[in-house]
Amino acid sequence: MAKTTKKASGPGPTTPKSNSGSTNQSTSYYMTWQHVLARLAPLILLSIYQWARSSNRYTICSMTGSIYTVDKERPQVHCISIQGAHIAGTGTLDELHPPLAESFSYPLGLDWVLRPVYKFLYRVPEVKYINSNSVIVPGLADAHAHIIENGFKMQLQLDTAKSVAEVIERTKAYILAHPDVHHNNSRWIEGMGWDQTKWPEAKFPNAADFDKEPLLRDRFIALRRVDGHATWVSPAVLKLMGDLPDEVEGGEVIRDSKGKPTGVFLDNAISLIPIPAWTENQMAEFFDTTMKQALSYGLTSIHDADSSPAMISFFKKQADENNIPMHLYLMGNVLSDTYWGDKIPRLINYGKAGRVTVRSIKLYTDGALGSWGAALLEPYSDKPDTKGILRSNPDALSKLVKQFHKDGWQVNIHCIGDRANNVILNIFEDIIQGKEDGSIPVNVTEWRPRIEHAQIMTPQDLERIGKLGVIPSVQPTHATSDMWYAESRLGSERIKGAYAYQTLLNGSMHGILPLGSDFPVEGVNPLLGFYASVSRLSVDGKSPHGEKGWYTNEALSRTQALKGMTLDAAFASFTENVRGSLVPGKLADFVVLDRDIMTVPLPDILKAKVTATVVEGQVMYGAL
Secondary structure (H helix, E strand, C coil): CHHHHHHHCCCCCCCCCCCCCHHHHHHHHHHHHHHHHHHHHHHHHHHHHHHHHHCCEEEEECCCCCEECCCCCCCEECEEEEECCEEEEEECHHHHCCCCCCCCCCHHHCHHHHHHHHHHHCCCCEEEECCCCCEEEECEEEEEECHHHHHHHCCCECCCCCCHHHHHHHHHHHHHHCHHHHCCCCCCEEEEEECHHHCCCCCCCCHHHHHHCHHHCCCCEEEEECCCCEEEECHHHHHHHCCCCCCECCEEEEECCCCCEEEEEEEHHHHHCCCCCCCHHHHHHHHHHHHHHHHHCCEEEEEEEEECHHHHHHHHHHHHCCCCCCEEEEEECCCCCCCCHHHCCCEEEECCCCCEEEEEEEEECECCCCCCCCCCCCCCCCCCCCCCCECCCHHHHHHHHHHHHHCCCEEEEEECCHHHHHHHHHHHHHHHCCCCCCCCCCCHHHHCCEEEECCECCHHHHHHHHHHCCEEEECHHHHHHHCCCHHHHHHHHHHHHECCHHHHHHHCCCCCCCECCCCCCCCCCHHHHHHHHHHCCCCCCCCCCCCCCCCHHHCCCHHHHHHHCCHHHHHCCCCCCCCCCCCCCCECCEEEECCCCCCCCHHHHCCCCEEEEEECCEEEEECC
16 A cells, blocks of 8 residues: 555546545545645636736836825825726835746746746736826816806907907907808807906996997997906997896996996896807807817816806716716806705716716805905905995895705805905804804814805904815916906005915815816916916016015915815815825826926926826826
């Protein structure tokens, strides 16, 4: 038996079982190969797993470690690994893809066969490298913008017009460039962007200005001011409108010394103008224009700050057809002082790609500073006969806000002037602290109410907004656009509480300050806001205080600014656990820039170009 056992220890042909001594030989031989298979199976399974996993996985690296994650634990890394739509890991290349261990113990001395097989099956995902001067940042977000209106503005842009005459010339050129409009006097001509503060006369235009150009006579023309809070119409439109009310609650029909309408309408009075509603085809054109522009500038998420029911319906249809290339957070809006929460749908990650959300609403309290419509506690310094416009009655606003809160909507409210901000903070405070009807205090982190713009505040309200946990959503380019006239409007004391970004951030309960642009009021490029927030300078490096910047004590650091347009914006839309920073498990939304905006000299920030915009792991603009 000893001889038989020894023979069975080596390999040999399979022998049938019998009742003789061969049973032990067969069993010993069978158990040896079972052991081999048991050792080999994990290798095979791991190899198959790696093969399948690498098919939709890639890693992108920076040789200089210039990947800014907006993650406190690892603020900069050399590589990020992408698996499908998500970030699989961050770190060095060796951390993400450790080399195959040469010391791995293969069974029964078969390493000479199994090692090359395993190396073949163990496919390392594709590794891409960015240019040595380039950087990667999380996908950029605009926390306050107007998607459809931006595309609308592109058809007749008036931003850089330096006089009424130049606006007239651009309008004439538009008509001549569009034969369908030129030969049809019934077609409305619309544009946006004029700003009387940039004109020599610095005053509102007049309807009669249009009739100075023969081609514009008897045409329906409506041109929006740059901030959207004033519209200038032609004599033909005034004639079509007939008699106008003497007063408009929350708005104003500008009149001359004889009481005759001049053709300029402010805030709620704009609704009197019978401008035709946009068709679905027009909205599709405007939408496509904005999406292409936004992706080219590195935007992967936009908070649309005024989505009407018609717009939401349009966005839903686009989502159903998988035509939404980025994350859209829509703020529903109906211009009414009566509750309208039942007129908009509640949507979370809606559509084939899950990129449309409607869980917030937008309300308006006042107008804009440039048109003297911002509601102030005291008269304007340069126009003492007015304190601005409160577009809604405080009691009506209070009822609306409380009902929206009760029904589970995030409430986001436009507030420019110190009176508007004060009124809304009073309402929020009543709800948050449970001062009404013996209610219990509100978990403000669950509700996350926002003040859009938070532009001018008293020192007391600058402190109060932070203590209440209300989120200020600000637009840094408003500061650098308004700085040329803001102090003349407000005076030397009130200006100290205006555009106070560092103060707002320092006082924030959550340590956040979401940044946006309010495009098309300002440019779509988020780097304009990044530059404005850290420099407090115009794009040509100037300010009322010189080349050092305007009230630079309120400037943000570059780290704060980047967080404001990534993670802070995500928090303001309840998605800080899904996007906003480059950490494992979050969506793979990121941007490649051709230079390091975190270190280059200030003027070079605006020279940065986007070379790739990636949404959920897919390149939506440029190339990697």
